[in-house]
Amino acid sequence: MPELNAELKAELIAIGSVNVDESLLAGISTSSTGPGTGLKSLFFKSGGHRVRLDINNDSPLKMIKNHFLERKALPKEIKENNDFIILKDNKELVRGEIEHVLAHCPEQAYITLSERCIYDCTFCSVPKLQGKIKTLKEVINIVEQAKKTGLMKAIAITSGVAESPEEEIERVAEVVKALKRYNVPIGVAVYPTRNSTKLLNEAGAVELKYNVETMDREIFNMVCKGLSLDFILESLREAVAVFGKNRVSSNFIIGLGETDECVREGVEHLAKMGVIPVLRPITIQPLRKDELEAIRPSAEQLLKLARMTREILNKYGLRIEVSQTMCLPCTGCDITPYRDI
Numbered sequence: 001m002p003e004l005n006a007e008l009k010a011e012l013i014a015i016g017s018v019n020v021d022e023s024l025l026a027g028i029s030t031s032s033t034g035p036g037t038g039l040k041s042l043f044f045k046s047g048g049h050r051v052r053l054d055i056n057n058d059s060p061l062k063m064i065k066n067h068f069l070e071r072k073a074l075p076k077e078i079k080e081n082n083d084f085i086i087l088k089d090n091k092e093l094v095r096g097e098i099e100h101v102l103a104h105c106p107e108q109a110y111i112t113l114s115e116r117c118i119y120d121c122t123f124c125s126v127p128k129l130q131g132k133i134k135t136l137k138e139v140i141n142i143v144e145q146a147k148k149t150g151l152m153k154a155i156a157i158t159s160g161v162a163e164s165p166e167e168e169i170e171r172v173a174e175v176v177k178a179l180k181r182y183n184v185p186i187g188v189a190v191y192p193t194r195n196s197t198k199l200l201n202e203a204g205a206v207e208l209k210y211n212v213e214t215m216d217r218e219i220f221n222m223v224c225k226g227l228s229l230d231f232i233l234e235s236l237r238e239a240v241a242v243f244g245k246n247r248v249s250s251n252f253i254i255g256l257g258e259t260d261e262c263v264r265e266g267v268e269h270l271a272k273m274g275v276i277p278v279l280r281p282i283t284i285q286p287l288r289k290d291e292l293e294a295i296r297p298s299a300e301q302l303l304k305l306a307r308m309t310r311e312i313l314n315k316y317g318l319r320i321e322v323s324q325t326m327c328l329p330c331t332g333c334d335i336t337p338y339r340d341i
């Protein structure tokens, strides 16, 4: 009975989607693909690994329900873990279960505060959607629902920049203060400002993510117009000083045309500062497909880069298992060193 392992997970992530008859998902919570994309995805778990897959009728992967399971004859663990089968070219690839999503991901209430942005990074669909700004009441409702499941281990807040980075940090800090009463670790992923690290730390966040997006400067200037990579790096350095090692991370997108050498140097640069890089395979958003030149990395590439990152994290004494919020404990979108490989 095939279970997920790092190699199979990489194969699934490289494809990134699955075709599933939505009637099979009745009663199972799914997620929006990423903050504010409007696409649906599911979380598949097997063999101690988790993967997030977009639900897409055109996917080469097909998920079916395991109708042939003789439930009564199987031990409990087997019954729970083999409800669904993923097929590729009509051949069984892996069996597992679909996980319950709290808000965006399993075990965390991961909330996008401002579903709009004044910037226009070409890999991101948030600026295209120009959605709403959630009120505190709406955020608390989401967290209350997540808490009721008994599965909520953490809260994570992210946000586009609705008016200005400074106003956004104030908005996020107010929300974090209000959510402290839930007594679970709170992580925040935002664009930094001069005093965002201090304000978010004082508000009660325990982990922080400022995304470099890429460490290739030329690519950064093309895809993140109006943002400053130097300022993000400077802010990350300060964040480590305030939040501590293993409490600061940064997304590094793979597939924008950067070389492996650039990834290696970038990962080393971040790790040396005490920042854990999250290598994130590019998702080409339907709303962006004509604006972005990108290639989703292959399974081999993902495994190679994850192994390299693991070595570098080890060299600088960084420990992923310490992280409690956002993508490092979730692992759904990436091959996460130490957790997957």
Ligand code: SF4
Pocket (backbone or CB within 6 Å): 034, 052, 104, 105, 110, 326, 327, 328, 330, 331, 332, 333, 334
């Ligand atoms: S890895 Fe991060 S972006 Fe992906 S589903 Fe998990 S929390 Fe969301």
